[in-house]
Amino acid sequence: MQIEPLFPVALGRVQLSPDPLDTALQLQALHELRGHASSNPDPGCAWTGDLNGVWQLQRQPAFAPLIAGLTGHAEAFLQQLGFDLSRVALHLQRCWPVLSEEGQVVGRHHHPNAHLSAIYYLNGDGSGRSGCLRLWPQRQVNELVPGMAVGHEGPLAASPWSAPWLDVAPQAGLLLLFPSCLDHAVLPNEDPDDLRCSLSIDFALTAPVARDGSSPPEYLAPHPSQWQEL
Numbered sequence: 435m436q437i438e439p440l441f442p443v444a445l446g447r448v449q450l451s452p453d454p455l456d457t458a459l460q461l462q463a464l465h466e467l468r469g470h471a472s473s474n475p476d477p478g479c480a481w482t483g484d485l486n487g488v489w490q491l492q493r494q495p496a497f498a499p500l501i502a503g504l505t506g507h508a509e510a511f512l513q514q515l516g517f518d519l520s521r522v523a524l525h526l527q528r529c530w531p532v533l534s535e536e537g538q539v540v541g542r543h544h545h546p547n548a549h550l551s552a553i554y555y556l557n558g559d560g561s562g563r564s565g566c567l568r569l570w571p572q573r574q575v576n577e578l579v580p581g582m583a584v585g586h587e588g589p590l591a592a593s594p595w596s597a598p599w600l601d602v603a604p605q606a607g608l609l610l611l612f613p614s615c616l617d618h619a620v621l622p623n624e625d626p627d628d629l630r631c632s633l634s635i636d637f638a639l640t641a642p643v644a645r646d647g648s649s650p651p652e653y654l655a656p657h658p659s660q661w662q663e664l
C-alpha cells in the first residue's frame with residue numbers, strides 16, 4: 435500500500451559558512467551582553483535576551499550584517515511556501531540571543547505574537563550534545579488513539595507517521611525557519627565544555643503600505659505605519 439503524506443509542516447534549513455572571526459566576535463559580544471547573569475533566572479533555564487533587555491540584536495553592528503543575511507533567507511522561505519513578496523510586508527519583530535550552560539533548558543513554548551520564527555546557531559557540532567531543538571506537531575492525527583505515540587510500550591511502534599517530535603542538533607552556521615505557532619523547546623546542554631549559543635528571530639507578516647486610496651486585503655493586518663495608536 436502506498437501511504438501519502440498530507441499537509442506537511444515546513445521546516446527551512448540553510449547551512450551557512452560564517453567567517454570564524456565574525457562568529458568569534460559575536461560570541462564575545464554575547465558574553466558581554468549576558469554580563470554576570472547566567473540563567474533566566476531559574477538556574478535550570480537558559481539565559482534569553484528577550485527577558486533581559488537584549489531583543490534588538492539586529493541594531494548592533496556586530497550582528498546587523500549577519501541578521502540582514504538571515505532575513506534574506508526568510509524571504510526565500512516565504513517564496514518557497516508560495517507567498518508573493520510584492521503583496522506582503524515582512525517585519526523583523528525582535529532578535530535575541532539564547533545562551534545555555536551545561537544542564538540548562540528552554541521549556542516548551544511557542545511564539546503567539548509572531549508568524550514566522552528563525553533560529554541561527556553560532557556553535558554546535560551537529561551531535562546534539564549541547565541540546566537539540568525539539569519541535570512538536572500541532573496535532574498527531576496518525577496515532578489514531580490520542581497519546582498513543584508517546585505511550586510506553588504501547589502497541590504503536592515508532593515510525594515517521596507518528597513521530598511524537600522532531601529533534602534538530604545545533605550546528606554552527608545552521609539557520610532554521612518554521613511557523614511561529616509550532617511548540618518547541620531546547621533540551622539540556624550535556625556538554626560541560628560548550629556554552630550553547632543561538633539567535634532567535636521573530637517575524638510578522640502584514641499587508642504592504644496601502645497607497646492611493648487602495649485598501650489592504652482583509653486577511654492581512656494593515657501595514658503598522660498605517661495603524662493608529664490610541
Ligand SMILES: [Fe+2]
Pocket residue numbers: 543544545618634
Ligand atoms: Fe522559542
